[in-house]
Amino acid sequence: MWFFYLILGFFLFFLQHLIPFPADLRLDLLTLFMVFVSLRTDFIVAVVLALLFGLILDCYGLAPLGLQSALSLTAVVATALLRRRLNFLYVLPQIAGVAVIMLLQGLVMVGLLHLLLPVPVVYPAMLRQACLQLGVTALSSPIVLGLFALLEKGWRRCLRRKSRRSVGEG
């Protein structure tokens, strides 16, 4: 499944720049991707993917290398911890879980930026955008995570069919 997660991650990274959301209202697809990967696969795989996509995000942005990796890693670790308390199979725990994860990410980001930059980092406009992003992402998380699960199911089915065909040919 490594390859599937890699392709999905790259596609979401691309899609994140493509969706024309109104007035900076953004759906954080990559955080949802990290939550999904943490829920569906090994912790090690999730950490490696978090570092990889974090690095790519930083290379395409202005942030110093490692900042987005810290956020992705926060999502992975927070998901691993929250799944002990919340059942992510249900809608409400999913929404609450994603909201908590994004809140933690915001705190990590503000904390790191506060340490790294000599200028004030938090503006009311930014906070408003962060809250909107949190709300949109959390509320749409059941749909998006469900869609990821469907894609994963389709991918597994394709792999099974392919392996059955190769056994038949053998």
Next chain:
Amino acid sequence: MNRKIDDLGHKRLPVFIILALAILLIFVLISASIREPHPLKPIEGLVVKATAPIFNFFHESVALVSRVWRGYIYLVGVQAENERLKMRAQENLSKEALYQETFLEKERLRQLLEFKNQAALPVTGARIIGFDFSIWFKCAFLDKGANDGIKWGMPVLNAAGVVGRIVEVYPDYAKVLLLIDRASAVDALVQRNRLRGILNGVGASRCFLRYIHKNQDVQVGDVILASGLGGVFPRGMVLGTVTAVDKKVPGLFQEVEVEPAADYTRLEEVLVVKTVQSVLSKP
């Protein structure tokens, strides 16, 4: 035994070791990349070089599907549109002659006044292949780099006005600091009364014109231009329009909110001006 196994089915020790290593790696990356000049810059170039073709592939695939859809499937109203365009083409032919005459007159007047010929700025077109989507930073990636003659500090424009300036150059790609980023500051003037100020980004989709004294006259709708004094942006390029003026804020200066001329949500193609010499030195 159970205590040593977490809910992911792993032994706890390796999980903690992996986590500690990941955090250590992040701190090493952060601390190395905030130094000037940071030693990890070649890695950024390598990552961009390795991943940009993947995003280009996605971009081309989506464009192909879109072209097929619009060109071969969704053809409702094409005939009516064709007729309408033919009529407009006829109208435009007569208008073009008028515009040509006006343009030539303008050229003559400009030569007489020995103004600098800004309309013939040597530019190169570039396509935007990605944005920093986070709410903290505002930058874009171009598909042209040092191999195409792009250099640090070059201004980036589109038909509406100034978009930003080049802050990183790789062999085949370049990074643009958008006007709306917090790190962006441009020496600007109000077109109507030539008042000068500094146009600062705030990270959101707006900018603020700073250091305009409260007794000076700025109105909603005023056009803000680049003064050319920074040595980066050509004089007279449109930066944006004043959308709000607040004189009730504490302090000496009024708060002037400016909407950038370029629509950053629909930015696709831009022009990089290749001759404006930056008086700033690259850090």
